[in-house]
Amino acid sequence: MGAGVAWQYDSGMNEILVLYYSVHGGTRALAESIAQGVASVPGMLPRVRTVPRVGAVVERVEPPVPADGPPFAELADLQQCAGLALGSPTRFGNMAAPLKYFLDQTSALWLSGALAGKPAAVFTSTGSLHGGQESTLLSMMLPLLHHGMLLVGLPYAGQPDLMTTRSGGTPYGASHVAGADGGAAVSAEEQRLAFALGRRLAEAARRLALDPDAPRP
Secondary structure: OOOOOOOOOOOOOOEEEEEEOOOOOHHHHHHHHHHHHHHOOOOOEEEEEEOOOOOOOOOOOOOOOOOOOOOEOOHHHHHHOOEEEEEEEEEOOEEOHHHHHHHOOOHHHHHHOOOOOOEEEEEEEEOOOOOOHHHHHHHHHHHHHHOOOEEOOOOOOOOOHHHHOOOOOEOOEEEEEOOOOOOOOOOHHHHHHHHHHHHHHHHHHHHHHHOOOOOOO
């Protein structure tokens, strides 16, 4: 699970969009483990994307392609995906502004129902153990519920790391304790749980794809 993940794949409905915002690299590391979990499911591929920073008053101008890491997300990535893993560091118990800004532009997808019935999962990182992981994960679910997505978590059954972790890891989604300076490495438990979340999300999307005519919630 330690190998890097290629950033681009052919488009298609067998792809899980792993969409995140990261500053110090902790959320990005979780995204890579989730992408590896997605890729472990036969026939499924991750499409990893990020979002640009925004300023406090006006939208910050960023180059169309970042200098490092995956490309910036477009609305088409959401429309084309078979499922979504959404990740952000916590900001006062909620997702960071750049990711919220991107989601606020998805009204047309909401009106068309483009995401309805697709599975989704969430992940986060915090500076401290009690720094708002669960509130961030739960609040990130709200716009996904408005889009009609089917939320996938991490059940305790089959996930012994949820009982033994002394860092991140929740039943609501994958998480990481990055430390006060944001430099702490992702622990083995955090990595395994992120991998498991990616695999579980891809398995759900694959099962839904096998019966495309089934009614969706």
